Amino acid sequence: MTIKYKTIKEIKKMISSKVISNKEIVQEVYKLIKDNNHLNAFITLNEETSINKAEELDNKASDLPLAGIPIAQKDLFCTKGLRTTCGSKILENFIPPYSATVIENLEDAGCISVGKTNMDEFAMGSSNETSNFGNVYNPWGDNLVPGGSSGGSASAVAAGIVPGASGTDTGGSIRQPASLCGITGLKPTYGRVSRWGMIAFASSLDQAGPMARTAEDCALLLNEMCSHDIKDTTSLDEHIPNFEDNLNQSLQGKKIGVVQDLDLSSLDNEVIKVYEDSLKEFVSLGADLVDISLPNLSLSVPTYYVVAPAECSSNLSRFDGVKFGRRSANPKDLEELYTKTRSEGFGDEVKRRILIGSYVLSAGYYDAYYKKAQQVRRLIKNDFDEAFSGVDVIMTPTTRGPAFDIGSKGSDPIQMYLEDLFTISSNLAGLPAMSLPNGNLDNKPIGLQIIGNFLDESSILNFAHMYQTRTNWHLLTPEGEKK
Amino acid sequence: MSWETVIGLEIHAQLSTKSKLFSGGSTEFGAESNTHVDLVDMGLPGVLPVANKEAFYKAIRFGLATGAKINQTSSFDRKNYFYPDLPKGYQITQMTKPIVEKGSIKILVDDSEKIINITRAHLEEDAGKSIHDLFEGETGVDLNRAGTPLLEIVSEPEISNAKEAVAYFKAIRQLVTFLDICDGNMAQGSMRCDVNVSVKKTDASELGTRAELKNINSFKFIEKAINYEIDRQIRLLESGESVVQETRLYDSEKNETRSMRSKEEANDYRYFPCPDLLPVVISDKELMEIKENLPELPEEKENRYIKEIGLDESEAKIISSSKTMANMFEDASSKTNNAKLVANWLVGDISALLNRDNIEIDESNLSAENFGKLIGRISDNTISGKIAKSVLEEVWENGSDVDEIIESKGLIQIQDESLLEEIANKVIETNPDQVSAYKNGKDKLFGFFVGQVMKETQGKANPKSVNEILKKILS
Numbered sequence: 001m002t003i004k005y006k007t008i009k010e011i012k013k014m015i016s017s018k019v020i021s022n023k024e025i026v027q028e029v030y031k032l033i034k035d036n037n038h039l040n041a042f043i044t045l046n047e048e049t050s051i052n053k054a055e056e057l058d059n060k061a062s063d064l065p066l067a068g069i070p071i072a073q074k075d076l077f078c079t080k081g082l083r084t085t086c087g088s089k090i091l092e093n094f095i096p097p098y099s100a101t102v103i104e105n106l107e108d109a110g111c112i113s114v115g116k117t118n119m120d121e122f123a124m125g126s127s128n129e130t131s132n133f134g135n136v137y138n139p140w141g142d143n144l145v146p147g148g149s150s151g152g153s154a155s156a157v158a159a160g161i162v163p164g165a166s167g168t169d170t171g172g173s174i175r176q177p178a179s180l181c182g183i184t185g186l187k188p189t190y191g192r193v194s195r196w197g198m199i200a201f202a203s204s205l206d207q208a209g210p211m212a213r214t215a216e217d218c219a220l221l222l223n224e225m226c227s228h229d230i231k232d233t234t235s236l237d238e239h240i241p242n243f244e245d246n247l248n249q250s251l252q253g254k255k256i257g258v259v260q261d262l263d264l265s266s267l268d269n270e271v272i273k274v275y276e277d278s279l280k281e282f283v284s285l286g287a288d289l290v291d292i293s294l295p296n297l298s299l300s301v302p303t304y305y306v307v308a309p310a311e312c313s314s315n316l317s318r319f320d321g322v323k324f325g326r327r328s329a330n331p332k333d334l335e336e337l338y339t340k341t342r343s344e345g346f347g348d349e350v351k352r353r354i355l356i357g358s359y360v361l362s363a364g365y366y367d368a369y370y371k372k373a374q375q376v377r378r379l380i381k382n383d384f385d386e387a388f389s390g391v392d393v394i395m396t397p398t399t400r401g402p403a404f405d406i407g408s409k410g411s412d413p414i415q416m417y418l419e420d421l422f423t424i425s426s427n428l429a430g431l432p433a434m435s436l437p438n439g440n441l442d443n444k445p446i447g448l449q450i451i452g453n454f455l456d457e458s459s460i461l462n463f464a465h466m467y468q469t470r471t472n473w474h475l476l477t478p479e480g481e482k483k
Numbered sequence: 484m485s486w487e488t489v490i491g492l493e494i495h496a497q498l499s500t501k502s503k504l505f506s507g508g509s510t511e512f513g514a515e516s517n518t519h520v521d522l523v524d525m526g527l528p529g530v531l532p533v534a535n536k537e538a539f540y541k542a543i544r545f546g547l548a549t550g551a552k553i554n555q556t557s558s559f560d561r562k563n564y565f566y567p568d569l570p571k572g573y574q575i576t577q578m579t580k581p582i583v584e585k586g587s588i589k590i591l592v593d594d595s596e597k598i599i600n601i602t603r604a605h606l607e608e609d610a611g612k613s614i615h616d617l618f619e620g621e622t623g624v625d626l627n628r629a630g631t632p633l634l635e636i637v638s639e640p641e642i643s644n645a646k647e648a649v650a651y652f653k654a655i656r657q658l659v660t661f662l663d664i665c666d667g668n669m670a671q672g673s674m675r676c677d678v679n680v681s682v683k684k685t686d687a688s689e690l691g692t693r694a695e696l697k698n699i700n701s702f703k704f705i706e707k708a709i710n711y712e713i714d715r716q717i718r719l720l721e722s723g724e725s726v727v728q729e730t731r732l733y734d735s736e737k738n739e740t741r742s743m744r745s746k747e748e749a750n751d752y753r754y755f756p757c758p759d760l761l762p763v764v765i766s767d768k769e770l771m772e773i774k775e776n777l778p779e780l781p782e783e784k785e786n787r788y789i790k791e792i793g794l795d796e797s798e799a800k801i802i803s804s805s806k807t808m809a810n811m812f813e814d815a816s817s818k819t820n821n822a823k824l825v826a827n828w829l830v831g832d833i834s835a836l837l838n839r840d841n842i843e844i845d846e847s848n849l850s851a852e853n854f855g856k857l858i859g860r861i862s863d864n865t866i867s868g869k870i871a872k873s874v875l876e877e878v879w880e881n882g883s884d885v886d887e888i889i890e891s892k893g894l895i896q897i898q899d900e901s902l903l904e905e906i907a908n909k910v911i912e913t914n915p916d917q918v919s920a921y922k923n924g925k926d927k928l929f930g931f932f933v934g935q936v937m938k939e940t941q942g943k944a945n946p947k948s949v950n951e952i953l954k955k956i957l958s
């Protein structure tokens with residue numbers, strides 16, 4: 001019996017039919033982590049606590065919805081008593097005195113948090129090359145990036161180490177690595193999942209979500225991750241449906257928006273073909289394609305790279321060496337305490353964004369950059385509102401192509417920023433969006449993005465699940481098709 | 484050459500809420516360092532602020548009392564700067580949409596009234612405290628105060644001199660204490676102020692360059708700092724130099740202001756809307772409730788005291804000028820049927836004791852109940868006014884019960900006329916020389932006889948009765 005490459009649903013069944021003990025599951029997870037050490041997917045492991053928890057479950061069976069399910073947690077969520085680094089040197093020894101709401105929700109549902117996954121530093125990056133703890137490798141190739149920033153989570157799920165993981169998505173950080181690693185990942189509506197205890201990158205864009213092997217598993221995880229949290233005033237006080245309920249609904253007559261303004265010119269023909277084949281698949285499932293227009297879509301990337309750095313420049317000010325985190329040794333005065341602590345503690349990409357953010361907020365530039373970006377953001381949101389008046393979901397490729405080699409885009413931040421070309425707009429508009437595997441090019445997976453209307457994760461999950469009942473892309477593993 | 488001074492004040496009033504502006508941390512003063520600090524106050528990674536509605540309600544009271552516009556939707560911004568006692572590296576404040584805008588307050592200087600307009604009053608969180616003198620070569624940080632709600636009250640530059648500035652600060656302090664939104668305690672830093680001062684030639688239309696004087700926390704120092712600064716600026720301008728726009732610190736020991744930082748060195752605060760907080764909306768119902776429960780303000784009290792209770796204007800003004808005085812007056816009056824006598828004693832003997840000890844009445848040993856008793860015993864002739872003074876002295880010392888003092892010391896006034904007549908006759912018999920002198924026209928000696936009777940009775944005789952009896956005997 002192995003849990004490698006198994007889904008949450010399958011592991012639940014294994015537990016309930018007692019073909020495997022909870023302890024055996026957790027022990028196998030740690031064996032798989034060790035076997036896959038080269039992926040560098042984890043920063044900190046939680047082995048002792050996890051095994052204890054599993055033993056408890058073996059002694060006293062639980063009817064919690066996700067009892068005993070091993071989950072990898074992105075190292076951006078604070079975990080009480082367990083080191084939380086956010087991929088940064090400045091937090092290399094930070095042990096939070098409290099846990100994020102998402103962590104509590106998942107653990108309250110019975111999940112076992114087996115470890116903290118590697119990530120781009122402060123979630124700033126699209127290839128996991130900015131982590132202070134080294135690159136994460138994509139299990140689909142020897143030198144491939146897993147995408148980012150939730151690269152460790154994506155890599156761990158893709159390698160079959162854990163059936164699911166938490167991720168966060170500010171501009172594509174769940175969906176882009178999901179696409180590059182061949183798994184399914186969902187960024188919920190902004191406000192669905194509490195941000196309490198998520199170390200902030202860009203507060204108005206950050207949203208946590210599930211990463212798993214299937215849409216169905218994403219629904220199971222999302223059911224537990226969501227909550228209205230009074231500790232987060234941006235958390236939505238809205239009805240939370242059971243996300244499993246609509247998975248099997250017929251797509252007959254449902255409408256898929258196909259964006260006419262999408263600039264596909266920089267994409268390989270193969271990538272475009274994969275995308276178009278998926279659309280055909282949905283048509284054969286009964287859905288209709290509707291041309292829609294998102295005229296301001298091309299402004300997404302520049303808008304994002306004003307808003308996100310602005311917020312991050314402020315959010316990261318608390319890392320000053322005074323109260324927690326790393327402090328530079330022997331500063332000669334206060335000024336040097338700040339400059340040395342932050343120069344030594346932050347990596348280049350983080351510094352770059354703090355500089356951009358400080359610039360766009362500074363006196364005399366605020367109106368030209370930040371204010372303007374907020375206005376464009378409103379236009380982008382309006383475009384989506386209009387589009388959703390006539391369609392159920394919108395589909396695009398998730399990324400411009402499959403995973404690329406480590407180091408191949410490192411020197412050009414703009415090339416890296418374009419990685420999020422298709423994903424950024426749903427963060428700006430606060431809309432839910434998913435990536436699911438829809439093709440494979442030279443043994444490298446690639447994903448389809450499904451964007452849903454405000455609070456309508458159910459439709460996304462419905463489309464994705466129906467697609468996964470008809471296709472096998474999600475069953476592919478780096479070791480071949482799953483039996 | 485004649486110069487004109489233009490002054491604007493930014494007053495920070497700590498709102499007396501139980502918990503902090505964005506967390507459940509306690510706002511209590513004086514606790515051990517870093518014990519009233521929760522995750523949010525510490526600015527730990529991942530924490531989020533949640534706005535405390537109570538602070539909004541208090542700010543709205545201030546707005547309503549100053550006839551201001553209340554923004555029922557107000558929002559928060561971040562003011563970014565680095566300082567060790569600022570845990571997040573930014574302060575959450577209201578830059579673009581403050582809760583209160585465009586109010587005004589009346590001040591009184593040398594018996595003439597002036598209206599000072601209030602530009603805005605906004606909510607913001609206080610920083611912690613840096614402690615420089617406790618650790619050799621190191622600085623300590625105490626975050627107990629971090630996150631305490633402040634109402635920053637910004638005046639228009641309409642104040643013309645140091646006296647007006649003090650009067651304005653006093654008026655604001657009086658108002659916030661009456662509104663029960665701030666304890667007004669300047670020594671504990673519950674109220675602090677920054678002063679913007681500039682001078683210009685009397686006929687000039689444009690304002691001069693201003694200097695900002697930081698963090699002054701007593702009336703005396705406000706006056707001194709402003710006067711020093713006005714002199715400094717005029718001296719500079721008259722010698723052909725110019726005033727630099729800068730922040731200056733007042734040194735109360737040397738009585739001078741010193742440059743802290745110039746405009747060039749000033750922080751660019753990079754204000755932007757705080758993405759962690761949605762705009763806070765106050766409903767019509769909430770606003771109505773606050774309006775209906777607005778406490779009586781000093782001027783209203785003064786008028787009521789004059790019209791309904793019949794106090795003198797000057798008494799009414801003194802009593803209504805401070806929350807604690809007014810409270811004592813109203814509580815003690817409710818326990819007697821002689822409010823005017825309560826007022827007399829408050830303005831007279833009690834004010835004298837307060838001044839002597841330099842305390843507020845709520846810091847004294849005198850409770851309203853005991854004070855009411857004292858007035859009651861005077862009104863019902865149990866004790867004389869003179870005895871009452873000595874009783875008050877004792878209460879002032881140790882807070883003993885008025886009736887117990889009267890009883891244990893046998894101070895009950897002698898009302899028995901036959902007993903008083905007996906004593907009066909004895910006094911007259913033993914002082915024949917004075918009697919004959921009095922009868923020969925030395926009227927002033929009447930007081931001597933009264934004094935002797937009072938002495939014989941240890942002050943317990945009813946002076947009115949003594950007067951009457953002596954007049955009868957000596958006529």
